[in-house]
Amino acid sequence: MSTTDHYRGVWPVMLTPFDDRREIDWASLEKLIDWYIRAGVNGLFANCQSSEMFFLSEAESLQLTRFVLDYVDGRVPVVASGHTASSLSQQIDQLGRMAETGVDSVILISNRLAMPGEDDGTVLDNLRKITAALPETVGLGIYECPHPYKRLLADEVVDWCARSGRYTFIKDTCCRIGTIARRVELSRGSRLRIANANGQTLLPSLQAGAHGYSGIMTNFHPELYVWLCDNWQAEPEKAEIVAxxxxxxxxxxxLDYPICAKDYQKSIGNFASVASRVREAGNYYSAHFQSNMRQMVQLGEIVKKQLALFG
Incomplete structure (x- = not known):
């Protein structure tokens, strides 16, 4: 499968299951990977914010990514980030080590490319330096991660990525159709693909030419995102309802994500615990968020059945 083909569709942002001591639960991770793949996803985004990468050591980040790659065993392509460092030299070392794992693309975090008060010229300058320092054998991508602060990519940065020939993937969190459409045009004719992270704008973004979805709701019903990305043109009326x-x-x-997603994964037998390094689970249960989550999932099952989406 060519790079142009496989950076389309649905790319789940992977959770990291922990045991009650907050150590990585490898057996639960295997179940999660199989669950994603059974849903028909196009690839996996490992070691991202949903994976709690800012709360993993660098050794854990690399171990986690290698485990995912080994267990996936070529069934789908895998990209990974782990780009959490602050200084440029440290970032280059960190990203270089991730590239050595054998991932399809290494995903840079946009807010690591400049401090909040620095301009887009600084972003582009640092991006050029990092790109030149990383091996050309690995693809590169950028994720507009909202933590520790959200930095959206300027048009000139997207344009440079497209023209560089090195970039395959932008995980877009702008949530603005006009911006997404501009990014699609800027990337046209290149290997760069735009994956929307926002469910509310997904269908309009696909209609505008975006290439797929990579967002947190793949941890609840990835099969519905797969259906929408695959069928929105052929079955537009059903697509409007699904969207x-x-x-x-x-x-x-x-609802206290990622606790709500881990609770869902526990309810279907994939996870043994809802433990997270990001937050405690107490508020999720005391605020009745669990009931909200379960009803949301139940309604999705009703939509699938009433629309006969899967035969």
């Missing part, structure tokens, strides 16, 4: 449901369901992001 409306997914847009509403995306509000689950505010």
């Amino acid at each position: 409306a449901y997914l847009s509403t369901a995306s509000l689950a992001e505010y």
Whole structure:
């Protein structure tokens, strides 16, 4: 499969299961990987914010990524980030080590490319330096991660990435159709693909030429995102209904994510614990968020059945 083909479709942002001591639960991770792949996803985004990468040591980040690659064993392509360092030299070392794991692409974090008060010229200058320092054998991507602060990519940065020939993947978090459409045009004719992270704008973004979805709701119902990305043109009326449901369901992001997603994964037998290094689970249960999450999932099952999406 060519790079142009396989950076389309649905790329889950992977959770990291922990045991009750907050150590990585490898057996649960195997179940999660199989669950994603059974849903028909196009690839996996390992070691990202949903993976709690800012709360992993560098050794854990590399171990986690290698484990995913080994267990996937070529069934789908894998990209990974782990780009958490602050200084440029440290970032280059960190990203270089990730490239050595054999991932399809190494994903840079946009807010690591400049401090909040620095301009887009600094972003582009640092991006050029990092790109030149990384091996040409690995693809590169950028994720507009909202932590520790959100930095959206300027048009000139997207244009440079497209023209460089090195970049394969932008995980877009701008949530603006006009911006996404511009990015699609800037990337046209290149190997660069735009994956929307926002469920509310997904269908309009696909209609504008975006190439797929890579967002947190793949940890609840990846098969619905796969269906939408595969069928929005052939079955537009059903696609509008699925998109409306997914847009509403995306509000689950505010139910103490990633606890809500880990609780769902525990409910279907993939995870043994909801433990997270990001936050405690107490508020999730005391605020009745669990009931909200379960009803959101139940409604998705009703939508699948009533629309006969899967035969």
